[in-house]
Amino acid sequence: MAKKRSLLRRIGLLACHTGLMTGALLMVMPMLWMLATAFKPPTEIALWPPQFLPTDWTTANFTGAFETAPFARFFLNSVLIAITSTAAVMLTSLVAGAVFAKYRFPGRTILFGLVLATAIVPFEAYMIPLYIQLVDIDWINTYQGIILPYLFMAFGIFLMRQHVSSAIPTELMEAGRVDGAGEWWILGRVIAPLSGNALAAVGIFAFIQGWGIFIWPLLIANDQLLFNMELGLTAFQFRFSADTGKLMAGSTLSVVPMLIIFLLMRRRIIENMALTGLKG
Amino acid sequence: MLFCYVALAPVLALFFYVRIIPIGFSFLLSFYKWNLISPRRPFVGWDNYLGLLDDENFLLALKNTTIYSFSTVLLSTVLALPLAVFLSRKSRLSAFYQTVYFLPVITPLVPVSIAWKWIYDYNYGILNYGLSFLGIKSVAWLTDPDIALWALVIMGVWKVLGYNLVLFLVGIRNISGELLEAASIDGASDWQRFWRITLPLLKPILLYVLVTSTIAAYNVFTQVYVMTLGSQSAPGQAVRMLVFDIYTNGFQFFRMGYASAEAVILTLIVLGLTVIQFAMVREDKVKEG
Numbered sequence: 001m002a003k004k005r006s007l008l009r010r011i012g013l014l015a016c017h018t019g020l021m022t023g024a025l026l027m028v029m030p031m032l033w034m035l036a037t038a039f040k041p042p043t044e045i046a047l048w049p050p051q052f053l054p055t056d057w058t059t060a061n062f063t064g065a066f067e068t069a070p071f072a073r074f075f076l077n078s079v080l081i082a083i084t085s086t087a088a089v090m091l092t093s094l095v096a097g098a099v100f101a102k103y104r105f106p107g108r109t110i111l112f113g114l115v116l117a118t119a120i121v122p123f124e125a126y127m128i129p130l131y132i133q134l135v136d137i138d139w140i141n142t143y144q145g146i147i148l149p150y151l152f153m154a155f156g157i158f159l160m161r162q163h164v165s166s167a168i169p170t171e172l173m174e175a176g177r178v179d180g181a182g183e184w185w186i187l188g189r190v191i192a193p194l195s196g197n198a199l200a201a202v203g204i205f206a207f208i209q210g211w212g213i214f215i216w217p218l219l220i221a222n223d224q225l226l227f228n229m230e231l232g233l234t235a236f237q238f239r240f241s242a243d244t245g246k247l248m249a250g251s252t253l254s255v256v257p258m259l260i261i262f263l264l265m266r267r268r269i270i271e272n273m274a275l276t277g278l279k280g
Numbered sequence: 281m282l283f284c285y286v287a288l289a290p291v292l293a294l295f296f297y298v299r300i301i302p303i304g305f306s307f308l309l310s311f312y313k314w315n316l317i318s319p320r321r322p323f324v325g326w327d328n329y330l331g332l333l334d335d336e337n338f339l340l341a342l343k344n345t346t347i348y349s350f351s352t353v354l355l356s357t358v359l360a361l362p363l364a365v366f367l368s369r370k371s372r373l374s375a376f377y378q379t380v381y382f383l384p385v386i387t388p389l390v391p392v393s394i395a396w397k398w399i400y401d402y403n404y405g406i407l408n409y410g411l412s413f414l415g416i417k418s419v420a421w422l423t424d425p426d427i428a429l430w431a432l433v434i435m436g437v438w439k440v441l442g443y444n445l446v447l448f449l450v451g452i453r454n455i456s457g458e459l460l461e462a463a464s465i466d467g468a469s470d471w472q473r474f475w476r477i478t479l480p481l482l483k484p485i486l487l488y489v490l491v492t493s494t495i496a497a498y499n500v501f502t503q504v505y506v507m508t509l510g511s512q513s514a515p516g517q518a519v520r521m522l523v524f525d526i527y528t529n530g531f532q533f534f535r536m537g538y539a540s541a542e543a544v545i546l547t548l549i550v551l552g553l554t555v556i557q558f559a560m561v562r563e564d565k566v567k568e569g
Contacts, residue, residue, distance in 0.1 A: 016366055017373075023363070024380040027438065031387065033406060034395040050409050096291045105284040111292065118299050120554050122499045124523045125547040128530050128540055129305035130298060132316070149298045152291055183283040212388035214502050215523075219531060230390040234506055237394060244398060251391030262386045266379050269386065273443065274450045 031255065038062070038248035045244050061249035068240065071250055073225060074232030078211060078254070080143070081228055085150040085210035086203050092152040093202045097160020098191050102170065112161070119154035124215065131219055141222045150210055156202040163198035164191060201272040204265070211258060229254040303547075310541035315534040328541035338542060341525040344429055348521065349497035352436035353490055356444050359437065364448035365474060378449070382442035389439075393506035396435045397422065400507070428508050428519045435503060440496070444489050451485035452478060484561055491557035495550050499523055522546055 033052075037045060038061050040054040065071050100112050130149065131140075139145035168191055176186045192199070214230040221227055227235065233250050240246065262269060310328055314321045332338045363381070367374045384392065399407050400421035408418040421431040455478060463473050479486075501523040508519045522542065530539030 020363070020366070020373075020377055024377060027380050027383055027442070030392060030395045030399060030438070031383070033399060034391070037398065046404055048404060048409075050404055050406055052406075092291045092294070095287050099284050099287050103281075103284045105281050108284075111288070114300065115295065118303060120495070120550060121299075121303055121547055122495070122550060124499050124501065124526065125543045125550070126299070126302035126306045128526070128536060128543060129302035129309060131530075132305070132309075132536065133297070133302065135316070148294075151298075152294050154295075154299075157291075183287075187287075208386055212390075214390055214505075215527070218505075219527075230388060230502075233390050233394060237506065247394055248398070251394045254391040255387055258386055258388060259383075262383065263379075266382070267375075270378055270382050270446055273382075273385070274446045 031259075034248050034251055034255070037244060038252045040245060042245055061245035062253075064243075065236075065246040065249045065253075068243075068246065069232060069236045069250070070224065071229075071232065071253060074227050074229045075253060077226065078228040078230070081147055081150070081213065082207050082210035084147050086206040088147075088151040089153045089156050089206035090199050090203050093156030093160040094192060094195065094199060095187065096152075096157045097162075098164045098187055100157070101161045101163075101165035102168070102173065102191075115154050115157055119158070123149070127216065127219060134220065140220055141226065143226065145220050146213075146217050146226065146228075149216060150206075150213065153202070153206060153209075156206065159202055160195065160198055163195055167198075168194055200268070204261075204269055204272060207261070208258070306540045306543050306547075309537055310544045312537040314536045316536050317534070324537065328538045331538060332541055332545070337520055337528075338525055341520040341522045342545075344520050345498055345500065345522040348429060348433055348436065348500060349494050351430075351433045352440065352497050353493045355433070356437045356441045356493065357486070357490060360441055360444035360448055363441075363445050364452055365478065367445070368449055368452040378442075378446060381445050384439045385442045389502040390506055392439070393435070393503045396431075396438075396503075397507045400431050422508055425508075425519050432500070432503055432507070432519060435507075436497060436500065440493055444493065447485060447489050448482065451482045455481050483564065487557055487560055491553050495553055498546065498549060501527070 036053055039057050039059070041056050041058050041060065044051060044054055044056065096115075100108065134140055134145050134148070139148070172190055173186050176190050181189070212230060213228065214234075217226070217228055217231045218234075221231060224232075224235070229250075233247070233254060236250055237247055311323060311325060312321050313324045313327070363377075367377055399405055402408065402418060402420050402423065405421070407421065411417075411419065419427060422428045459477060460473055463477055468476065500521055504519055504521050504524050505527075523546070526539045526542045526546070529535045529542065
């Protein structure tokens with residue numbers, strides 16, 4: 001009886017693993033299919049039945065993509081947007097988070113409440129008025145206009161506040177004050193060095209978000225020279241939708257940096273996403 | 281105290297300019313008729329909202345978006361829960377599976393939408409090829425708007441599954457092992473333990489995941505734009521979704537007031553969902569207390 005039960009258990013476990021493996025395969029399949037297609041010559045792309053791996057590996061799609069559209073420029077724009085946004089979000093989250101966590105001043109509760117309450121409102125719901133505001137100050141079709149909404153993150157402020165209020169002892173700040181340090185010095189030399197992990201979490205979020213922004217550049221960037229990868233890819237798609245190989249090569253260029261970052265920091269990213277998701 | 285205000289000033293100025301003012305402005309704008317250029321901006325009262333009630337495109341968008349959101353969330357939750365239960369047991373492969381299932385969560389939407397579009401391709405798509413082994417005839421995944429909605433759901437589940445999985449996993453690991461062990465000593469089966477202990481204790485996280493992913497799903501846009509809009513495989517037969525309709529009214533037809541009214545509806549839906557979540561969590565706490 002006991003033997004039979006353990007055999008059943010083993011079969012069950014095997015079935016579970018088979019299911020998980022199949023699922024895992026389905027998860028990576030779209031990315032692998034994109035990669036494989038990016039290295040295929042046109043004759044192998046329009047092929048029925050389709051073949052998964054290329055027979056004649058070629059990099060022609062990549063060089064071709066760079067020739068037909070300014071993908072190098074798109075890529076640089078993406079890098080620029082993501083890095084500026086990440087740096088700004090980290091800075092604004094640190095300052096605002098620390099102030100909300102450790103200082104008492106009139107308006108604190110209301111202001112922080114406002115940050116939290118509006119965090120839930122989706123960007124898509126107020127992009128029209130924001131667009132009109134930027135028309136008024138003539139920032140349409142500029143880098144600063146594209147980046148502006150991504151310089152702070154309500155969620156980042158929230159996260160830093162949580163961290164500073166729970167992990168940074170007020171006595172340490174007091175000790176600094178007794179030694180005659182100013183508040184900015186305390187912020188930069190006491191709070192910031194002790195907030196590495198939380199800041200990294202905020203930075204990762206900001207980078208992932210900044211790299212993938214699409215609808216805002218779609219509205220505000222008209223000049224091709226301002227396009228990020230995401231926008232450049234869609235523009236390319238509509239103009240050369242038949243050129244699947246180049247399209248996949250371009251898509252690969254947009255995905256690979258994220259994949260590298262993810263694989264290097266996967267544990268941290270997954271843990272952060274899970275924990276921060278739950279705190280909210 | 282002066283330090284506080286000085287330090288906060290730049291952040292708050294930015295916060296007001298890019299969030300508070302536009303949110304307020306969008307409510308205001310929804311009562312006006314304006315094409316962005318004209319110096320005339322007449323007040324039209326509730327006309328934009330009344331217009332929405334008769335607008336087939338808007339109603340279709342609302343319906344499609346609702347179907348999309350609820351299906352995506354429901355399917356991804358139902359799939360993620362058993363996966364999380366299984367992966368919560370300590371196993372060397374658990375970390376590997378987490379990484380793989382989480383991969384789609386961090387990949388940018390435009391390139392993966394392009395990849396999925398190629399998967400769904402009628403003539404050369406690998407999905408139709410796979411289905412041909414099961415004796416299923418080629419499906420026009422993206423050309424027929426009714427089917428395209430489900431094509432979007434499938435991709436939506438693929439994208440969000442790993443996120444739900446990881447959240448559930450943390451929740452399950454936080455459930456005390458002693459409780460589960462005690463139940464097993466008392467003779468509870470795996471199923472009983474899941475239904476009687478794991479699931480009830482997971483309820484707050486479950487609620488959180490359900491609500492936040494529904495909200496996220498209501499904002500679906502990029503996939504719709506990339507996969508179903510005016511390319512050769514789907515000429516202009518985009519699947520109507522809420523944000524897509526806002527985009528079309530606002531930036532193709534320049535009906536700023538009208539599009540703002542739609543945006544206000546979107547905000548209200550999101551707020552409504554959030555209120556429901558809070559109410560349910562509170563109700564739970566009251567019961568426990």
